[in-house]
Amino acid sequence: MDDTLVSIILPTYNRADYIRSALDSVFSQTFRNWELVIIDDGSTDDTVAVINDYDDSRIVYLYQENRGVSAARNHGIEKCRGQYIALLDSDDEWLPKKLEKQLRYMQENDFEICQTDEIWIRNGKRVNQPKKYSKPEGWFFESSLQMCLISPSCTIFTRKAWDVIGPFDVEMPSCEDYDMWLRACLAYPVGLLSERLTVKHGGRSDQLSNCVPCADLHRIRALVKILQCGKLDADQQAAAMSELGSKAKIYRQGCEKRGKKDEAERVWNLFCMMRDGKNISLNLLR
CATH class of the missing domain: 1.20.58 (Methane Monooxygenase Hydroxylase; Chain G, domain 1)
Incomplete structure (x- = not known):
């Protein structure tokens, strides 16, 4: 896997208080051949100052006027160079072997799209996931209709897959992941590395799931x-x-x-x- 370039797409908007954990988790990866494309979606806080603390040529910083997470991800993917694309939200984080293990699993099992299992943190405390959120593997389009069964920060997909399932719908201020994963589940079997290698934080009032109506x-x-x-x-x-x-x-x-x-x-x-x-x-x- 040494010659495989992974483009990490990290959109952010006013996440100065949280993005450092996400960045640290990228730099702690045992797999080192990555570029980190940070798309600043018009932040007005100290986000830029936090990012500037990281002096690494693998960081690509892109700024845009506030247009939402879908436009930010699309912008980052348009500019990235990797054969593989990994999504990471700016308030989530990865365990150190996430990229290494997931890439190996994808390549050994010939998956174009793959996710890991995840740890849920709500209001600073670890919580157990309800059984209905258990992640499946393979072809599960019908199951994905009821609820989103793929988590962005857990996911890697190939550029070939992106050309089929993308882009994210910029007209959707929320549920944009549900929309794209429906297309993904229709087109490809989805791999599951059943190790909890992604830490997903939630429960805050400023998250899209809580602040976008309808x-x-x-x-x-x-x-x-x-x-x-x-x-x-x-x-x-x-x-x-x-x-x-x-x-x-x-x-x-x-x-x-x-x-x-x-x-x-x-x-x-x-x-x-x-x-x-x-x-x-x-x-x-x-």
Whole structure:
């Protein structure tokens, strides 16, 4: 693996208090042939000062006006050079042998996409993952419809795979990973190195999952996209339509509880159009 270049894509926005742990975990890797592409998505805190503490030619720093995590990742991947692409969120971290072991597992088992298992830290304390979040291996498109079963910071994929499944949808302020992993699970079997080599931090109020509203609407958009892609077989189409109905129902009920009757009916009517075999514009689901 010595001649394999891994491009680590690390988007960040106002994470000066957390990014140092992510950076330290990259520099602690036993696999050394990497470049670290940091995409600063318009930070206004001390993020640049923290990054400047790391003097290493393997760091590529890119700055952009604030456009969101999808645009940041896309920008970094566009500029990177590696045959393999590893994602790392700026508030997560890796154990030292993560890249070494994962690359070996991918190459020995001929996977284009692979993830590791992970340790969950919530509000500074380690917690056990509910069983429903257990990571599968292989072909699991139908299972991935219900919830996102691939974690960005756990994942490495080849440039060949990126050309098939990318880019991230810049119109989605959240659930952009759910959207892209649906495409990934449709196109490739996904490898799982079942060692907890990624540390995923959560529970803070500033995380996308907590501060971006209407996550259910974004998941509905992702399902409409995959249903309209023209690549699903009959069973996959039926499974995706069933999940779309479930998520549309949940969204409708949530809107009704909040007195948003017009929005509830609008999205439900869009689902009914899909159920009746009509295509709809994604502009209606932003």
